[in-house]
Amino acid sequence: MNSLHGIRILDLSRLLPGPYATQLLANLGAEVIKIERPPEGDYARQMPPFCPLRRADTTNTDDAEWVGAIFAQNNIGKKSVALNFDDARGREILLRLAEHADVLIESFRPGAMAQRGLDYASVSAHNPRLIYCSLSGYGQTGPYRQRAGHDLNYLAVAGVLKMNGARDASPVPLPVQVADLAGGMRATLEIVAALVERERTGKGKYLDVALFDAAVDWMQTILGACYRAEGENPERGATHLTGAYPCYNVYETQDGAYMALGALEEKFWRAFCEGIARADLMESQFDADAIPRVAALFKQRTRVAWTEFAQQTDCCLEPLLDVSEALKHPQVVARDLAQGGGAVPRLGEHTRELLGALGMEQAEFQTLQAAEIILE
Numbered sequence: 190m191n192s193l194h195g196i197r198i199l200d201l202s203r204l205l206p207g208p209y210a211t212q213l214l215a216n217l218g219a220e221v222i223k224i225e226r227p228p229e230g231d232y233a234r235q236m237p238p239f240c241p242l243r244r245a246d247t248t249n250t251d252d253a254e255w256v257g258a259i260f261a262q263n264n265i266g267k268k269s270v271a272l273n274f275d276d277a278r279g280r281e282i283l284l285r286l287a288e289h290a291d292v293l294i295e296s297f298r299p300g301a302m303a304q305r306g307l308d309y310a311s312v313s314a315h316n317p318r319l320i321y322c323s324l325s326g327y328g329q330t331g332p333y334r335q336r337a338g339h340d341l342n343y344l345a346v347a348g349v350l351k352m353n354g355a356r357d358a359s360p361v362p363l364p365v366q367v368a369d370l371a372g373g374m375r376a377t378l379e380i381v382a383a384l385v386e387r388e389r390t391g392k393g394k395y396l397d398v399a400l401f402d403a404a405v406d407w408m409q410t411i412l413g414a415c416y417r418a419e420g421e422n423p424e425r426g427a428t429h430l431t432g433a434y435p436c437y438n439v440y441e442t443q444d445g446a447y448m449a450l451g452a453l454e455e456k457f458w459r460a461f462c463e464g465i466a467r468a469d470l471m472e473s474q475f476d477a478d479a480i481p482r483v484a485a486l487f488k489q490r491t492r493v494a495w496t497e498f499a500q501q502t503d504c505c506l507e508p509l510l511d512v513s514e515a516l517k518h519p520q521v522v523a524r525d526l527a528q529g530g531g532a533v534p535r536l537g538e539h540t541r542e543l544l545g546a547l548g549m550e551q552a553e554f555q556t557l558q559a560a561e562i563i564l565e
Contacts, residue, residue, distance in 0.1 A: 191218035209373035233260035271537030271564035328399030347404035356426030372400030446492035
């Protein structure tokens, strides 16, 4: 997709949320310039597990540079400028780059960019049309604004993590970083909305996006709604979408695999009951006491048998796949969803190209390189 062709984004973020947000924007056609401080660059470059750095000019990985797999997955097709903007000379270069950008996204703690003279007021003075997005853990305001945190912490405080797990077991971390990704997606949405608004006003704006806000927003969609309706805290593994009812649950098969049954609507539950010739279960769709009976039924067939049953019966039943199976699933293949084949920039790969476009002479480039302000 090239809906954002011609839009230039300066990405000062690191790790997962910001790079995920700008990856979505890159997938929509935006030019994303990743600004990384030398000599390490984005921390995610050094985080295991590692994979060969994919380059646009070669498929040979025999002597390739190795980078963190999460970095590689979330920085496809971007450009990298290695620039120490903590230094006054680097700061001036960043401001020059911002003059030609549509969006700047950063993920430092509140106040950190102001200390560098790179806050919204300072940068927008050079480019009033710039959309400036601060993506932080808890946001720019409130008592937690300076508090350190990661995905697990945001989900804990948002009331999500306590709800994850079986009813009689301890809470467990989610396998996907929900707050990080929801926050990144929210940043993408707000940036695109701000670009649309700029078409009307001709002016940029400041965006304060918090990962915690996104987690609370998602929590309220279901869990908060249940709390407001019932006046009591929902219990782990005891709501209609977390295992309280037989119609919406996960069941083990004869061969130790698992199937996900999502027959919330009466028609799907009826189809399931008719398909297994158990009319006696028809009235037990929302009867928790029926869960053991349904579980016993699933134990009578293998995953293959249940998958064949699901293909013949319209009842919202699917096998639980592992990652390798999911990436090879025919629906994933048909929709071209398996990403990971694009080129990933090495640290500073585009420094000379983009600073040269600003009119920087070779002598200045070499001076800044010797001072470790830039890297290529």
